[in-house]
Amino acid sequence: AQKITQTQPGMFVQEKEAVTLDCTYDTSDPSYGLFWYKQPSSGEMIFLIYQGSYDQQNATEGRYSLNFQKARKSANLVISASQLGDSAMYFCAMRESGGSYIPTFGRGTSLIVHP
Amino acid sequence: EPEVTQTPSHQVTQMGQEVILRCVPISNHLYFYWYRQILGQKVEFLVSFYNNEISEKSEIFDDQFSVERPDGSNFTLKIRSTKLEDSAMYFCASSAHLDNQPQHFGDGTRLSIL
Numbered sequence: 001a002q003k004i005t006q007t008q009p010g011m012f013v014q015e016k017e018a019v020t021l022d023c024t025y026d027t028s029d030p031s032y033g034l035f036w037y038k039q040p041s042s043g044e045m046i047f048l049i050y051q052g053s054y055d056q057q058n059a060t061e062g063r064y065s066l067n068f069q070k071a072r073k074s075a076n077l078v079i080s081a082s083q084l085g086d087s088a089m090y091f092c093a094m095r096e097s098g099g100s101y102i103p104t105f106g107r108g109t110s111l112i113v114h115p
Numbered sequence: 116e117p118e119v120t121q122t123p124s125h126q127v128t129q130m131g132q133e134v135i136l137r138c139v140p141i142s143n144h145l146y147f148y149w150y151r152q153i154l155g156q157k158v159e160f161l162v163s164f165y166n167n168e169i170s171e172k173s174e175i176f177d178d179q180f181s182v183e184r185p186d187g188s189n190f191t192l193k194i195r196s197t198k199l200e201d202s203a204m205y206f207c208a209s210s211a212h213l214d215n216q217p218q219h220f221g222d223g224t225r226l227s228i229l
Contacts, residue, residue: 044220045158047218103218
């Protein structure tokens with residue numbers, strides 16, 4: 001079973017609009033962390049935002065925010081005021097604190113921002 | 116801002132040859148990782164390294180792979196006898212701690228096996 005599911009292989013958004021990239025996860029571990037990474041066409045992996053399972057508030061980092069719905073096991077990334085430079089692959093990842101600390105990555109969502 | 120650096124950015128090697136990918140993690144980080152990403156696919160974990168030894172490895176990380184921290188700064192991934200299917204982007208990452216600290220990735224080494 002997939003631990004991280006990103007159901008949107010591709011998304012399009014108009015510049016300056018907000019966009020939500022979906023991520024659902026599967027774990028029985030009560031303690032875990034959720035991460036989002038951006039991978040531009042140049043290939044590097046850029047850390048964007050982190051949400052801990054015990055965090056009371058949704059994480060925010062500049063134009064990025066994480067819509068964390070624990071009961072639904074979803075951790076959607078919201079990008080506000082999209083910019084052309086936001087066009088990239090976006091990967092959701094989870095790391096469980098019990099047992100292995102190795103994060104599992106989703107298959108990614110390709111975001112294209114139109115001018 | 117400190118960053119993870121990887122060299123070379125692109126490596127082209129004949130099948131069967133040995134290749135060494137190099138990484139310099141962020142200086143105060145304690146945990147080091149190698150991942151690979153086959154073109155168009157998701158990022159896959161290979162190995163983690165802490166306190167000068169492998170702490171975890173995936174089933175991808177077979178006897179053809181090895182890692183080393185030869186000095187206080189470098190962290191290397193060696194593939195002894197490369198296969199065509201080893202062609203991928205290889206990412207090094209490091210983190211300060213295991214738990215809620217993000218892993219910071221290098222820019223990757225694109226390995227092409229001919």
